[in-house]
Amino acid sequence: MSEKLNVAMLFGGNSSEHDVSKRSAHNIYDAMDKEKYNVTIFLISKAGYIMNPEVSWRVFEGENEDPIVAEAMKDLDTTSPLAPIINLGKVDQIDLFYPVVHGNLGEDGTLQALFRLLQKPYIGAGTAASAMSFDKDLTKRILDHAGVRNTKYVLLTDLNSQEYSYEKLVAELGTDVLFVKAAKQGSSVGTARVTNEAEYQQGLKEAFQYDYKVLVEAGLKRPREVFISVLGNEHPRVSKIGGIVLPENEEWYDYNNKFVDASGMVFELPAELPEATVKEIEMMALKAYRALGLVGLTRMDFMLDEDGTPYLGEPNTLPGFTNISLYPQMWQVSGISYSELIDEIINYGLAEFKRNAALSYDFVSLGEEHVGEKKYNADVKE
Numbered sequence: 001m002s003e004k005l006n007v008a009m010l011f012g013g014n015s016s017e018h019d020v021s022k023r024s025a026h027n028i029y030d031a032m033d034k035e036k037y038n039v040t041i042f043l044i045s046k047a048g049y050i051m052n053p054e055v056s057w058r059v060f061e062g063e064n065e066d067p068i069v070a071e072a073m074k075d076l077d078t079t080s081p082l083a084p085i086i087n088l089g090k091v092d093q094i095d096l097f098y099p100v101v102h103g104n105l106g107e108d109g110t111l112q113a114l115f116r117l118l119q120k121p122y123i124g125a126g127t128a129a130s131a132m133s134f135d136k137d138l139t140k141r142i143l144d145h146a147g148v149r150n151t152k153y154v155l156l157t158d159l160n161s162q163e164y165s166y167e168k169l170v171a172e173l174g175t176d177v178l179f180v181k182a183a184k185q186g187s188s189v190g191t192a193r194v195t196n197e198a199e200y201q202q203g204l205k206e207a208f209q210y211d212y213k214v215l216v217e218a219g220l221k222r223p224r225e226v227f228i229s230v231l232g233n234e235h236p237r238v239s240k241i242g243g244i245v246l247p248e249n250e251e252w253y254d255y256n257n258k259f260v261d262a263s264g265m266v267f268e269l270p271a272e273l274p275e276a277t278v279k280e281i282e283m284m285a286l287k288a289y290r291a292l293g294l295v296g297l298t299r300m301d302f303m304l305d306e307d308g309t310p311y312l313g314e315p316n317t318l319p320g321f322t323n324i325s326l327y328p329q330m331w332q333v334s335g336i337s338y339s340e341l342i343d344e345i346i347n348y349g350l351a352e353f354k355r356n357a358a359l360s361y362d363f364v365s366l367g368e369e370h371v372g373e374k375k376y377n378a379d380v381k382e
Contacts, residue, residue, distance in 0.1 A: 004038045005346070006095040008088070010111065011060070012044040015103030016189040016210075024321035025060070025100040027328075031338040037346075040091050044101060045069045049076065052087040085114065096349055097122040099318060107318050108134040108184060121353035123345050125317045129293040133315045136183045136215050139292065143312060146291035148284050150312045151303070153217040155183075158208065166200040169216050177219030182210035193219070222306040226271050228285045229319075229330040231341075233295045233348050233355070238282050239330040243271030267326070269333045274308065281310050288312055296348045299327045 011025035012018055025041075032039055043056035046069075051059070055072045059065045076083055088094070097115045099106050099122065109131035115122040125133065132138045143150045152173050156164060170176050180203035182190030190210035192203030207214040229239035245266035273281075285300040292315060299319035302310045319327035331341050 004036060006091070006093045007032070007037045007039045007098050007346070008042060008091065008094045008096070009039055009098045009100060010042045010044055010050070010106075011100045012046070013101040013103065013105045014044070014046050014048040015101070015105065016185065017102035018046055020320055020322060021100055021102050021106070022060070023323070024102070024325070027321045027323065027338075028098070028100055028342060029060075031342050033339055033343070036343070039098075040094075042087065043069075044105065045073075048105065049073065049078075049084050050087045052090050088118075094118075094120055096120065096346060098346070098349075099124065100321070102318055102320065103185065103189070107316075121350050123349035124296040125292075125294045125298070126352075129295070130317050133292050133294065133298075133317050134184055135213075136181060136314060137213055139314060140215075142291050143288055146287055148288045148291065148312050149310065151217045151220065153215045156204070156214045156216060158212050161204060161208075161214070164216075166194065166197040169200070173216070173218040175218045175221075179215075179217045179219055180204055180207050181215045181217065182207040183213035183215055185210045220303055220305040220311065224304040225313075226273070226281065226302050226304060226310075227326050227330065228281055228300050228302070229327045229334075230285055230289050230294070230298045230300060231296075231331070231344060231348070233352055236286060236289055236294075238285055239334040240270035241273060241278060241281060242326045242330045242333075243268035243273075244326075265324075267329070269326075269329055277304070277308055277310060284310060284312055288315065295352050297327070297345055299330075 009025060009029060011021045013021055015021075029039060029041070040053050041056045041060050042053065043051040043059050043065075045051060045065075049069075051069060051072055055068055058068055076086070080086065097111075097118075097120055099111050101107070101111060105111055107130055109127040109129075112122065112125070112127040112130050116127060124130070132142060137155055140150055140153060154164065154169055154172060166178070169178055176195060178194050178200065180192045180194055180200065185191070190207045192199065192206060194200040194203045204214060224243065226241050226243040228241050230236050231239070245268065281302055284302075288300065289298060294315065294317060297317075297319065299316040301313040301316065303313055304310050316327075319325060321328055328338055328341055332338065336344070
């Protein structure tokens with residue numbers, strides 16, 4: 001590359017994973033080859049406003065975010081319809097967007113639609129694929145259609161949730177351990193493991209704080225969680241499989257284990273699994289990746305039941321890059337360094353933009369409008 005690529009990195013966002021995004025962005029920024037990339041940092045505030053690079057850098061470097069953002073908002077004309085994105089114009093050139101925004105905005109297709117309107121390349125999945133993959137209900141429907149094994153579930157909304165009790169769900173799903181999940185959340189936010197009516201009602205209440213759609217999934221017997229990283233566009237490839245071993249007093253891999261305190265966790269890199277199981281997980285991951293229309297990168301989360309049968313849990317289209325996160329670690333044990341991984345992700349983003357730019361859009365003039373005789377089978381008022 002003769003000239004440096006001008007990369008706009010977005011982090012933060014108005015989601016429950018705001019602080020996770022900060023940690024991921026730091027690791028990605030540090031791993032980027034500054035001989036190849038000019039990187040401009042943009043913070044998305046908790047209220048969904050993109051801050052200017054100066055303010056963003058101060059927060060990125062560890063200053064207290066809330067007072068800095070509050071002061072910066074005084075200079076922003078929030079009555080303008082472009083106020084949330086106006087600060088993107090603070091840089092002269094953006095060659096590629098690198099969103100490091102987990103959850104809302106980042107993984108639900110919102111930012112991807114913005115990048116498309118701005119006619120700029122970006123890393124990761126497109127608008128539709130991001131939106132479908134972020135919605136656990138839609139994801140499961142697509143997985144079922146594609147023949148990719150996943151756990152049974154019941155979909156609840158604010159219109160039908162009163163029809164279901166814990167006992168009714170146990171009878172329908174066939175297990176007394178249930179997981180209540182907000183349909184559009186990540187990192188185990190809005191998720192609860194329930195084993196009785198009281199826990200179910202509390203889990204349902206919390207999940208409905210995040211979404212109007214809630215999934216109640218069947219729990220597996222003595223489950224084991226494993227993960228696989230996918231990288232690529234038309235011809236994706238998979239990493240070695242990673243696994244986790246929870247502390248004895250922990251029953252499932254929750255938000256605290258993922259991002260706050262992993263001191264008691266054991267990471268298996270790579271996970272020791274029978275060769276047949278490895279091949280099946282690889283096949284399922286690639287099949288789901290293609291069925292969902294994903295490109296760039298995704299972490300696929302699986303659960304193995306007590307017999308070793310794999311079930312695909314969910315895709316993560318912008319997986320975490322914290323020190324605990326498994327996506328980059330799985331590629332490291334697969335032979336790709338952190339810096340090389342960032343290069344590949346960026347190159348796949350540029351390639352996908354070029355591929356889509358080759359599509360044709362015809363604009364046919366309608367000319368003069370000619371309307372035929374209208375015949376109605378019912379009385380129509382003039």
